[in-house]
Amino acid sequence: MTGMVKTARALVAVAALAFSATAFAAEGEAPHIEKQQWSFSGPFGTYDRAQLQRGFKIYKEVCSSCHALKFVAFRNLAQPGGPGFTEEEAKVIAAEYTVTDGPNDEGDMYERPAVLADHFPSPFPNEQAARAANGGAYPPDFSLLAKARAAHRGFPAFVFDAFTQYQEQGPDYIYALLTGYEEEAPEGVEVPAGQYYNPHFLAGKTLAMAPPLSDELVEYTDGTPMTVDQYARDVSAFMMWAAEPKLEERKKIGFRVMAFLVIFGSLLYFTKQKIWRKVDH
Template structure:
């Protein structure tokens, strides 16, 4: 009897393990492989963005990503003092042409870009974007690190996670295997290749370096106020600490006297 019970428990354990493995595999296939956690330098309590990395990341976005992905919430003036000087940013904005108007004759016209203009859209509308990308719609990257679960880690893992499909996995034509993408098949091909561009500051443009830099740029784009928020939080902590010390002093030196005093009623007959 004991042997039969042991075999029954063993069978139940194996079945449970197989079921768990099946569920885990199915979950990874549906939602994508859980990405690693990377030590981003700006994630510390008192740490700030790496502005040199933001500048390199903007270069990666311009030369690699901007042909398909928009950043409709970012203006050129946002880059001033963050990654470029005002003169550099003005020259960069002037390279694009913006449809403006109407003029005094009621006609639209094109003009050079200026600091107040937003980054140009790669496509005129969603239909044009889907037609150019085989039905897939490239998402806007302005808030991508906040719009995805485990945002920064996910974007880096996705950009550097392209692999050959494992045995038994077939990917239809026009798609590419990436275990970090939900379903494992993504329309975007591998874009970050060693030496794909030449950094202005001479940093080696490896796949990992470009991935880190563009994620730093996208993180700043999603949270440009992060450094100011951390500084404000530190100021509040400092001020509240002073208030706490003052409250402790008054409690010890003033309130404790009132709290511990005794009143004696002397009744005279």
């Protein structure tokens, strides 16, 4: 009887979880986001260095005029697991930026070229200036956006995600957003002045950011197609790295831990079998 009660309670809990997840999805009207193929997906996935460098180029030439990258330092560009720039290349990139430092001996702040230890400077001095330059909208920082933005998958998808190790909701969402702008909204949908219709936008279907990408906007020298689709993939991958620069190291450690547990568990099992083999159970 006790077992039946526990089973009934478990079924009720699962049903409640499913209902709450479905209700949340319906209330938020979460957009459907297609899963994309990424080199860094799965337990053995790794970043594509060339893609990260292209994504950084997109950020630098297109996105950095509005979006900050305050948690990423220039030295990170040359660290293991990153875009694969050399230290000298990272120094050259840093020198192209100006940062505020000080105070000096006279007590004044001053500007100087950035060095490897500096973080990427914000394009605006403060949030008020950012909003004033963007019609009241505040461009979010790019550092953690790939981990902070993700469409709600609902039940039972999020349960399967735990077993399939699907962790790419963020870059999937960013890619969908960048490629999801539509020139005309569906009938019955009103787009406010200064807004753009994008059915993939989580906070509604209209946003203040104009379509940032267009074909042949940024020049690639490695033969990669210069299309909106490719640009969106590259910058999404770069943002994933910015949000999780230790992804490859984490996966390596996880694999070693799992291998150790399997070996250790096997040793314990065979040891138990040897010690207790002559004991009746």
